Amino acid sequence: MNERRLRLALARERLVERSRRLRVEAATQSAVLDPVLNVxxxxxxxxxxVRGHPEALAAALVGFALVRPRRVWRWGLRLWGAWRLLGTLQHRLTSR
Incomplete structure (x- = not known):
């Protein structure tokens, strides 16, 4: 019985060491992704x-509308059309 426990303890130690090495290896290999994850x-x-300060976004949009009203209308219509298209697609996908 003692010999079996010794074998199990050695196997456990090997597995713990292997896990430690794999964690270190994964950490060094994933360091390449740090810049992307930071962005x-x-x-x-x-x-x-922006969710916490919607008034700043509204002020920026009003300021932009005062400076470039034509562009705001153009983009507003595009966004409204995209919003409607998205709603239609969602409705069609969920109704099936």
Whole structure:
């Protein structure tokens, strides 16, 4: 019985060491993704800020509308059309 416990303990130690090496290897290999993930974090933080400060976005849109009203109308119509198209697609996909 002692010999079996010893074998199991050795196997466990090998597995723990292998897990440690694999974690270190995964961490070093994933370091390449850090810049991309940092950009994603910044975008998410910016979106959270905009959700927390909608008045700043509204002020920017009003200012842009005062400077370039034609462009605002053009983009507004495009966004409204895209919104309607998305709603139609969602309705068709969910109704099946």
């Amino acid at each position: 994603g974090d910044q975008i998410r933080a910016g979106a959270a800020w």
